[in-house]
Amino acid sequence: MGQIISDLSGELAQLFVSILSALPAIIGYLALIFLFLFLWGIVKKRLTPTQDYTSLKTVTFGDESTVVSDKAASIISVVLIFVIWGAFTGTSWLPNFLHAPGPFIGQDTFTYTVETEDGTRDDATVTLVSHRAGELPETPEITPGDGIAKDDVIVVQAYRTKLLSWDANDDVTRSEGAKIVAIDGREITRETDVETGFARVALTDKGTLNIEPGKGWQMESIWLPAPDSVVSRLMSVSRDGYQNVTLAEHLSYSLFRVIVGFFLGALIGIPMGYAMGLSNWFRGWFDPIVEFMRPVPPLALIPLVIIWAGIGEQGKIILIFLAALWIMAIAARSGVSGVAITKVHAAYSLGASKMQIMRHVIVPNSLPEIFTGARVAMGVCWGTVVAAELVAAEKGIGKMIVAASKFQDTDIVLMGIILIGIIGFGIDVLMRMAEKWLVPWKGRV
Amino acid sequence: MPGLQIQNISMRFDLPNGSHVQALQDVSLDLKQGELLSVLGPSGCGKTTLLNIVAGFLAPTEGSIILNDQPAIGPDAERGMVFQQGALFEWMGVRENVSFGPRMAGKRASEWAENVDHLLDVVGLQDFKEKMVYELSGGMQQRVALARCLANDPDVILMDEPLGALDALTREKMQGLVLKLWKETGKTIILITHSVEEALLLGERLLVMAPRPGRIHKEYRLPFADMGVGKDLREVKKEPDFGERREEILGMIWDMEEEIMGRTEESA
Numbered sequence A: 001m002g003q004i005i006s007d008l009s010g011e012l013a014q015l016f017v018s019i020l021s022a023l024p025a026i027i028g029y030l031a032l033i034f035l036f037l038f039l040w041g042i043v044k045k046r047l048t049p050t051q052d053y054t055s056l057k058t059v060t061f062g063d064e065s066t067v068v069s070d071k072a073a074s075i076i077s078v079v080l081i082f083v084i085w086g087a088f089t090g091t092s093w094l095p096n097f098l099h100a101p102g103p104f105i106g107q108d109t110f111t112y113t114v115e116t117e118d119g120t121r122d123d124a125t126v127t128l129v130s131h132r133a134g135e136l137p138e139t140p141e142i143t144p145g146d147g148i149a150k151d152d153v154i155v156v157q158a159y160r161t162k163l164l165s166w167d168a169n170d171d172v173t174r175s176e177g178a179k180i181v182a183i184d185g186r187e188i189t190r191e192t193d194v195e196t197g198f199a200r201v202a203l204t205d206k207g208t209l210n211i212e213p214g215k216g217w218q219m220e221s222i223w224l225p226a227p228d229s230v231v232s233r234l235m236s237v238s239r240d241g242y243q244n245v246t247l248a249e250h251l252s253y254s255l256f257r258v259i260v261g262f263f264l265g266a267l268i269g270i271p272m273g274y275a276m277g278l279s280n281w282f283r284g285w286f287d288p289i290v291e292f293m294r295p296v297p298p299l300a301l302i303p304l305v306i307i308w309a310g311i312g313e314q315g316k317i318i319l320i321f322l323a324a325l326w327i328m329a330i331a332a333r334s335g336v337s338g339v340a341i342t343k344v345h346a347a348y349s350l351g352a353s354k355m356q357i358m359r360h361v362i363v364p365n366s367l368p369e370i371f372t373g374a375r376v377a378m379g380v381c382w383g384t385v386v387a388a389e390l391v392a393a394e395k396g397i398g399k400m401i402v403a404a405s406k407f408q409d410t411d412i413v414l415m416g417i418i419l420i421g422i423i424g425f426g427i428d429v430l431m432r433m434a435e436k437w438l439v440p441w442k443g444r445v
Numbered sequence B: 001m002p003g004l005q006i007q008n009i010s011m012r013f014d015l016p017n018g019s020h021v022q023a024l025q026d027v028s029l030d031l032k033q034g035e036l037l038s039v040l041g042p043s044g045c046g047k048t049t050l051l052n053i054v055a056g057f058l059a060p061t062e063g064s065i066i067l068n069d070q071p072a073i074g075p076d077a078e079r080g081m082v083f084q085q086g087a088l089f090e091w092m093g094v095r096e097n098v099s100f101g102p103r104m105a106g107k108r109a110s111e112w113a114e115n116v117d118h119l120l121d122v123v124g125l126q127d128f129k130e131k132m133v134y135e136l137s138g139g140m141q142q143r144v145a146l147a148r149c150l151a152n153d154p155d156v157i158l159m160d161e162p163l164g165a166l167d168a169l170t171r172e173k174m175q176g177l178v179l180k181l182w183k184e185t186g187k188t189i190i191l192i193t194h195s196v197e198e199a200l201l202l203g204e205r206l207l208v209m210a211p212r213p214g215r216i217h218k219e220y221r222l223p224f225a226d227m228g229v230g231k232d233l234r235e236v237k238k239e240p241d242f243g244e245r246r247e248e249i250l251g252m253i254w255d256m257e258e259e260i261m262g263r264t265e266e267s268a
């Protein structure tokens, strides 16, 4: 137990350090939010000098009805995400002046100073050529120069490092006791590296030089691809597919599982909820099952479902079915229980029979709750299907992003994540539209 | 004999903790066809319980309800009910709400359409027939509830504080409407209210109930309802008798409330 506590406190300390190191970024972002608030305030004053009704209210702080989502803030916020994303990936969508400093690309030189055993020193020049991934520039011709140390050329890909065996062409070698003591005239030891302005030079244990061209502030595309490359990947994958499966196929499989699983869940869950809402026996029967299953996250069932049903379609549909089932049952139950007794009394005293009350009062009265449940269930189902596909699937949007992550196709991973978000959001918008249309009285009683 | 007889009704609620509440004790009442009875009493004296028993939503521990010489058991379309609020079906439009009773009885639209239209005109909702009920104000919703009850043509109309949730002005208008409908349709009506003025204005007979156990304390026969039909109710309120009665009953209920407060303080 003590071991666990000390391990966990170590984790906590580490987490705290990471948060501290992210603090400047967080503060910078907050500053941007306020900066744009200020700028937009000025712009708005110019645009609309008239006052609307809300501006006549003197008490707005704490008045919930006066807080509405500011469209301008939403637009600026989303655009800013793309700008930050583009700036730190050097996208071609942004003008150069908005780019964060990129990695060093091109050619530059530094000198190293060799000291032999007897204390004589000599300088030589190293020409560094750094290039982007996928490009191979020509190695420039140089003359070795004079002295015991001869000039070198080294070609390094951006974001990579390379060892320079500087003594390969020199008159003295490391085995004879020669060693490098300075770079560009500044002292170098194993502990202190030298920053030349375009590269970082370090001395290895063996005495060679480890050369790392400057990385700048931009992210390597394997970490974070530029937005334009994500878009062009979207184009190419939706045209040609990824690993012989088209994007449409991936998406259709995922949506198919969600829709079929959700409908099965609703088909069983709603009658189950009604039974629980209307009969003591059924309430007693299903309560322990539902109350136990509800807090179990569907993801925790994935291993069991794989053991039972394999990784085929059935297993995933069972999983989605289970994800939707409890939510729909609980929604239907509370929809039925939530009917005001006066409505039932009114229907009885108007001469309605039990069946008529069921059909004309209890069912319509429960629809708003059921719709709320359906919206929640759809969200959970969509999340669950993606997660299930991450674990085991042959097709599906989740499968696509794990496969891409194995090949470090980060642009596909990112594209997949964005698609998952957009589709999840789209599903919710559709559900809300259906709700407006089918239960217009919701929340208005 | 047509009419409503409430015979020796007693109602005892057994509470889960083993004790019980005697909500009504031996309440008897004879209502002739077409009488309007208003019921007053301090809170908790069993008015709602009595009405629910008459409506058939509760079975009394003792006694029986006789309507037109037939024992009335369970809820029925003969005994219509108008609730304080929240009893309309908001998933239906105004017209669907009002025609609910006839439709549930399996009548065709041609049989009820004219009557429903007429009733909506009578309650002053001619311009709102196609609206959804959640688009209406509280006063309009209560008119829909009245029309819905009338469309079913019950013998007895039971009202539990039907105007309790309305503002004073709307309430006064609705009181006139209730009187008018009562005279035009000749229905037997039991109306529960907390307003002494309302009880005096609308009740041909007035029942004051006393609490613990709920029982009939005093009964009055009043001339004001007949005076008020088709007249300005404010004129009726200026009658010297009216003020006298109001003070008398207010004092009576006030004393009962005092007594309840005293008793709870003692037991506390």
Ligand SMILES: Nc1ncnc2c1ncn2[C@@H]1O[C@H](COP(=O)(O)OP(=O)(O)OP(=O)(O)O)[C@@H](O)[C@H]1O
Pocket: B013, B014, B015, B021, B022, B023, B041, B042, B043, B044, B045, B046, B047, B048, B049, B050, B214
């Ligand atoms: N279902 C019930 N179970 C237990 N006790 C009940 C129940 N219904 C009513 N009572 C009790 O019966 C008594 C009468 O209640 P009732 O609702 O009829 O009073 P009321 O006169 O309508 O009051 P108010 O004017 O506040 O509406 C109260 O003491 C109440 O606590």
Ligand SMILES: [Mg+2]
Pocket: B047, B048, B049
């Ligand atoms: Mg009551």
